Amino acid sequence: MATANDEEILEGFLCPICKADLKTASQLTNHFESLHQEEQDVLKSLKEIFGKAKKIILNNDDADIQETFDRALKFNSQDYYEPNEEQTVGVSRSSTDYFKGVRSARLERYATETNKLLIRLDKLVGNMPSEPNLRRQHEQEVVPWLDGSSVKLCPNCAKAFNLTRRKHHCRLCGSILCHDCSTFLDINVARSIIDPSVPLMPSDHEVTEKTGLRLCEHCYNLIELRKQVQESRNAKTALVQAYEQMRGLMDQAKPAVAMYEKMCQSLFDGESTYNLSDVNAMRGRIGKLAEGVDALSKHIAAFPAEPGTRQAKLYSSIRQAATSYIKDELLSLRKLPTEAQIEEVRRQRYERAERQIQKERERMEQEGALASAAGPSHVEVQHHDENNPILEQMNIIRGYIKEARRELRFEEVAMLEANLKELKKEYQLQMLSNRT
Template sequence: MAEANSIQEGFLCPICHKDLRSANNLISHFQDLHSEEKDILRSIKDIYGIVKKKILTLDDQDLESFKKEISLEKEKFHLEYSEPQDPGLTQSHTDYYKSSRREKLDHKTAETNKLIIRLDRLLHVNGPDRKQHEQELVAWLDGTTVSRCPSCTSAFNITRRQHHCRLCGSIMCNSCSYFLPYETAQTIVAPVNNISGREQGLSKESESLRICYHCLDMLEGRRRVQIEQVMQPIICQLYSHLQKNKSQAQNSVDMYNKMINSLLSGETTYLLQDLQSLRATIADKAQMIDTISKKIDSLPVDADFPKAAILQTNVRKATSAYIKDYLLTLPPPPTLQELERAKRERSARLVEEDFVPTRNTTVKRIAVTTGWSPAHVPNETTVVEEGDPLLEQINIVKNYITQARAAQRFEEVASLQENLNMLKQMYQKQQFSKVRGD
């Protein structure tokens, strides 16, 4: 019955109801097997021809209408070539976004820290009047002003009583409460407190703290951040180490370019040995960066994250290009002949410009935080006259410069060298005054 009433589609033979799948097969089948039914065959051909002609006519009409629409659009919107315009004024909202996000993060961090402090204090509360001490630590909300649970909006009655969160003091029902075990609270609070003696006196009902889910989310968020910071994937640790080394290499390259420009201009702030030592340091840093990128590329790939292999390969390629195009293309150190020529040109230029060095008696104060001391590296070439503070200060600054060069802290070398030149000028002025008998 179901087969008789079912609707069949396709090129069906009207006699045997066989699906021939195309019009040509249907006509051939009817001519071969049902040739006696000429009227039906003729009607099938006529219907097929009419339908084909109608479809072709509709297609031609649609094509003509589409061409008319295209021509009308071209007449309506006549596009002319124009020179590209310069971009207008742009405004960056990055700083505003960062400040807004920082305010929200600071507020959330402050609220979370308050909960941690309260939780730490609550862990020290014990005794028969424990509930009273809890209310003293955290102010509880007045229950007369709350008729429904803020979380599930269920009305409070005899069977559904009000309960307070021990961390924020808000009101909730028993279904919307979470009982934080003392052991879990101990893992959240830092430093860990020893409460073994107190736990022995607690009953089973008081071995947890009732808190709301809002406070629970804030505490769990803090725990997740701490776990993510400690349990970083190995690829993240290697990439952080890679970026740190690249940042250090960047600073060294900038200093190298500054030093080589200073030497080629004829200045005596830096030495050729300093430049060569820094170039060797940059080469060691490039080798370290290359080794880290190889480790990242050779890490095993998790089957659940197949795109991680592409990421690791791209990190390796980018690092190789950075080393090849940036760290290995530094200009070579100048030769001694080039340095002598640069010094002579500088001296001649100063003479032509009638250069008179300024005698500024103000000495910059350099903050030395590396634990250096004046006697740490003796300078045998300096003879200190007893009782002359300027020569003592010159000797101290020279010792500092020697130690700064050994530590490759060339920014401090430049500052100390400037102070040394000032001290030498002051000493020369003092000696000139003594000779004149002033």
């Protein structure tokens, strides 16, 4: 409502005669009837306005709106007991339905308003230009800004605008406010609110006009409330968190068990890729994973639940499944060979390799004798083991193998050991060729 000079705007349940704010419709009606009885024409016009509003609302054929409107009329009627009015003993009345109707209408209004802001927010951050001037133009195209030529004061703090206190606009509603009353919403947070599937990257810098959207307090509170609702819906219960941790340990245990079986087979085959301490370290790692799975399943089984309910059966089933998994997959590991067995297998493997090398040496000697018989050869071979690049590569790989073993990266150990074997074969062939 505007005053005569149109310089100040008043809002509320204002008396059209004395401009007093009566806070509620019932108080405004009582005030007007008691103090301004002579102004019956104005009162009649007010009733006509309320009657027209009722017709418009009822024409929507919305049963909930009609019921809410009827309750509001009943609340403002003479049947309503004023706080200071004496009530008849034994007479009571429930206003629960009325308050539920008012609350539902208010919640619906807030939800509708919030949805409108989210649609605008989606349009703002969807195709936002990086260049400041283009961004400003884009923001005004999405949300028209109010004309602030006649606004002298900030609507929030009531401070006058001047050279140091400039006028700004809310990017969601287009209203005018000063910088001190502005709140900036991080653009990354805005994207996560619009699309919850987008991961929210943590930011340690202060949100400014360059990195955020300038909002008024009202719009920011509505957006923040929607964000809190999303977070509460996406929040994981203690049961879900414990179960996900348990499943994570199971996922880690599966490749660890496969690696353990591979390492055991390597020992039984007499290979030198792994040693007994490597396999024991992997077995210890699997044991720790089994302890973690067992502890988490016990924690889940201890959650409070009424006996015989579906919740109690769920907790028990998770515990039984975890126990069976530990017994069948993690505790039934292959037995390791003894040091004596490993040494015996490796000795036999070494003897087979020596025999193979001896056969290769004899073959190359025969080829060398045939070449000498064919004609004199003046090929001079110089060999310096200390400067041999193959030996240098072998030493470097041995260092990498030690480091990988310390960090239990046995897949890397296997790859490095295979490279080392290839270098050993190449070095042996080089030595045999130099001898001939």
